[in-house]
Amino acid sequence: MLVVAGCGAAGAEFVRHFGGDVTVVSPSPLLVCQALLPAYVAGNVEEEELSINLKPFFRERGVVYRRGEVKFIKLKCNTLFSNYRTLRGISYDFAVIAVGGESCYYGVDCRNCLSVNTLEDARVARERVSAGGKVVVVGSGMTGVETAYELSDLCRVTLVEAQSRILPAMGEKASVYVRKLLERKGVKVLTSCRVEDVSYEESVVKSSCGELGFDEVVWCAGIRGREISGLDYGKLGIKVDESLRAYENVFAIGDCAEVVVKGEVATKTALEAERQAKFVAKTISRMLKSEKIGLNTYVPFSTNKRPFAILTFGEKGLIVRGNTVIASPSNLIYKLKRMIVKRFLKNFIV
Numbered sequence: 001m002l003v004v005a006g007c008g009a010a011g012a013e014f015v016r017h018f019g020g021d022v023t024v025v026s027p028s029p030l031l032v033c034q035a036l037l038p039a040y041v042a043g044n045v046e047e048e049e050l051s052i053n054l055k056p057f058f059r060e061r062g063v064v065y066r067r068g069e070v071k072f073i074k075l076k077c078n079t080l081f082s083n084y085r086t087l088r089g090i091s092y093d094f095a096v097i098a099v100g101g102e103s104c105y106y107g108v109d110c111r112n113c114l115s116v117n118t119l120e121d122a123r124v125a126r127e128r129v130s131a132g133g134k135v136v137v138v139g140s141g142m143t144g145v146e147t148a149y150e151l152s153d154l155c156r157v158t159l160v161e162a163q164s165r166i167l168p169a170m171g172e173k174a175s176v177y178v179r180k181l182l183e184r185k186g187v188k189v190l191t192s193c194r195v196e197d198v199s200y201e202e203s204v205v206k207s208s209c210g211e212l213g214f215d216e217v218v219w220c221a222g223i224r225g226r227e228i229s230g231l232d233y234g235k236l237g238i239k240v241d242e243s244l245r246a247y248e249n250v251f252a253i254g255d256c257a258e259v260v261v262k263g264e265v266a267t268k269t270a271l272e273a274e275r276q277a278k279f280v281a282k283t284i285s286r287m288l289k290s291e292k293i294g295l296n297t298y299v300p301f302s303t304n305k306r307p308f309a310i311l312t313f314g315e316k317g318l319i320v321r322g323n324t325v326i327a328s329p330s331n332l333i334y335k336l337k338r339m340i341v342k343r344f345l346k347n348f349i350v
């Protein structure tokens with residue numbers, strides 16, 4: 001039996017490409033395109049546009065869906081344990097871990113902070129962010145810059161980045177372009193500014209560049225693979241080999257995995273999650289057909305050295321590939337991103 005933990009971009013795409021019997025364990029059967037969550041938080045997109053219920057798709061494919069969160073895995077016993085109502089063990093011949101990522105807080109107490117990592121987080125953020133309020137967005141990766149821009153129509157936004165430029169994982173051109181875009185929109189951008197403490201009682205963020213008052217803080221400062229006991233973790237997530245294996249018969253894909261191939265780190269994007277899913281679906285199909293095959297090496301497309309991303313700011317957008325930036329003054333790139341999301345979700349409509 002093959003068990004998949006998680007049905008986000010990676011898990012759902014794996015199921016779509018893998019032909020055999022599958023059991024999916026996930027807390028919700030919703031597939032969510034996180035790319036539109038910043039726009040959702042600002043009220044510019046609705047849930048129907050960014051998510052789909054996978055139950056009909058699973059039914060048509062004969063996939064067994066079990067609600068629950070995988071909590072730990074016993075590699076030697078080929079069993080993983082999920083927690084719906086009671087803890088139950090599920091045996092597998094192969095397991096694919098695709099449980100996504102969770103925020104990194106770097107020791108800051110962020111109990112009350114908002115985030116936009118999941119639809120549940122984004123629902124809470126959308127409810128709590130109020131028009132005219134002061135919002136501090138911490139972290140200026142893709143999620144942080146898009147969230148700051150989207151919220152700037154509604155609130156007074158300060159974007160805080162610990163490194164010397166925004167979008168530090170992308171080329172310098174993208175940083176300069178996006179900083180101008182944000183500042184023109186009235187977003188205050190603070191770089192080389194490290195958040196040390198967030199106090200909701202005092203409504204103050206204490207940082208290396210002074211105290212910043214706020215009504216809400218949105219934490220977007222990086223993600224790490226979600227923790228499942230029994231697996232070996234690196235700084236970014238579950239350690240995998242170059243064939244994306246965490247163990248002989250256990251694969252980890254998407255945001256939960258730390259994928260490093262020949263010194264290049266795969267970015268945590270939907271594009272990478274989908275490519276990894278396809279790669280592992282092929283690998284397992286081959287392993288099931290023949291026991292004695294050599295494993296292929298995964299080649300990431302979007303890496304720390306040459307990241308690829310489509311960023312949108314309201315109806316403006318840009319495509320980043322390495323240090324090349326393609327910006328469109330019209331809404332062409334925005335339309336492209338919406339079309340990609342729509343097409344992706346359409347794959348799961350039956």
Ligand SMILES: Cc1cc2nc3c(=O)[nH]c(=O)nc-3n(C[C@H](O)[C@H](O)[C@H](O)COP(=O)(O)OP(=O)(O)OC[C@H]3O[C@@H](n4cnc5c(N)ncnc54)[C@H](O)[C@@H]3O)c2cc1C
Binds near residue numbers: 100101273
């Ligand atoms: C705000 C935001 C904007 C983004 N914008 C872009 C973009 O423009 N372009 C792009 O390419 N990428 C973007 N990304 C990144 C992209 O969305 C992720 O890389 C992609 O969703 C990763 O897919 P995944 O399946 O690994 O994780 P997820 O999509 O997060 O899916 C994880 C799944 O695991 C389930 N799960 C969680 N815990 C458990 C558990 N314990 N047991 C079982 N199941 C569990 C979840 O319910 C979910 O179904 C963005 C991300 C965010 C947060």
